[in-house]
Amino acid sequence: xxxxxxxxxxxxxxxxxxxxxxxxxxxxxxxxxxxxxxxxxxxxxxxxxxxxxxxxxxxxxxxxxxxxxxxxxxxxxxxxxxxxxxxxxxxxxxxxxxxxxxxxxxxxxxxxxxxxxxxxxxxxxxxxxxxxxxxxxxxxxxxxxxxxxxxxxxxxxxxxxxxxxxxxxxxxxxxxxxxxxxxxxxxxxxxxxxxxxxxxxxxxxxxxxxxxxxxxxxxxxxxxxxxxxxxxxxxxxxxxxxxxxxxxxxxxxxxxxxxxxxxxxxxxxxxxxxxxxxxxxxxxxxxxxxxxxxxxx
Ligand SMILES: [Zn+2]
Ligand SMILES: [Zn+2]
Numbered sequence: 001x002x003x004x005x006x007x008x009x010x011x012x013x014x015x016x017x018x019x020x021x022x023x024x025x026x027x028x029x030x031x032x033x034x035x036x037x038x039x040x041x042x043x044x045x046x047x048x049x050x051x052x053x054x055x056x057x058x059x060x061x062x063x064x065x066x067x068x069x070x071x072x073x074x075x076x077x078x079x080x081x082x083x084x085x086x087x088x089x090x091x092x093x094x095x096x097x098x099x100x101x102x103x104x105x106x107x108x109x110x111x112x113x114x115x116x117x118x119x120x121x122x123x124x125x126x127x128x129x130x131x132x133x134x135x136x137x138x139x140x141x142x143x144x145x146x147x148x149x150x151x152x153x154x155x156x157x158x159x160x161x162x163x164x165x166x167x168x169x170x171x172x173x174x175x176x177x178x179x180x181x182x183x184x185x186x187x188x189x190x191x192x193x194x195x196x197x198x199x200x201x202x203x204x205x206x207x208x209x210x211x212x213x214x215x216x217x218x219x220x221x222x223x224x225x226x227x228x229x230x231x232x233x234x235x236x237x238x239x240x241x242x243x244x245x246x247x248x249x250x251x252x253x254x255x256x257x258x259x260x261x262x263x264x265x266x267x268x269x270x271x272x273x274x275x276x277x278x279x280x281x282x283x284x285x286x287x288x289x290x291x292x293x294x295x296x297x
């Protein structure tokens with residue numbers, strides 16, 4: 001049910017269509033107007049075509065995994081929980097080693113530490129980073145890896161298509177100068193069309209390239225500092241408050257950067273980090289997030 005609820009967001013739906021359209025448009029321009037005319041008959045045509053399409057396939061695979069994977073939704077209780085004795089209940093949870101669990105009034109359930117409620121998904125998400133319309137899903141503990149891989153391949157595809165368009169444009173200008181002037185008049189309409197495609201693809205690549213680079217950097221910083229953007233904002237607000245004694249201020253244990261990266265990308269080889277392969281979900285502080293605490297009194 002929750003997965004369908006995510007897909008009802010019109011902004012997310014438009015962004016998904018825009019993403020697929022941009023990918024297929026880039027592939028069309030690169031093959032039709034860059035590789036075939038500029039590298040025709042050369043081994044470079046096949047090579048660039050194969051590499052560019054492999055990058056796009058990996059981009060789409062990571063994107064689909066980010067879209068369709070569970071970001072780490074906190075399961076809803078099967079029966080309604082009575083929160084009237086919330087204080088004594090919380091103390092009991094802490095006694096059982098479940099410190100940091102909180103109650104979500106919207107989901108009406110207990111949620112593990114670092115889980116936050118997403119207004120779009122209408123559910124609590126474990127280690128929620130943000131809700132991303134480009135994947136029409138939340139970025140959370142279980143799909144952050146796929147989201148970062150999607151950013152990585154989008155950045156690579158943007159750089160690659162920029163390089164291919166610029167080199168094909170230079171080749172075109174050179175061959176026009178060297179070629180005979182009679183043909184110039186015949187090719188004029190298609191020449192304008194080709195240049196228009198080059199400009200559109202360059203603008204698309206620069207926009208998406210810069211956009212994903214910034215988000216990619218933010219994602220890596222948030223992993224290495226072990227602080228999601230929501231936690232960063234909350235901790236900043238806590239610091240600004242004078243005489244703050246709020247118990248929910250988050251202080252994470254200092255872990256090595258590589259351990260933090262492995263929590264997101266999996267414990268396998270670093271080469272596996274490049275592929276959208278399933279890795280076992282991490283369990284932090286010995287608490288298994290897949291199960292709610294035992295709240296039988
Ligand atoms: Zn919630
Ligand atoms: Zn969400």
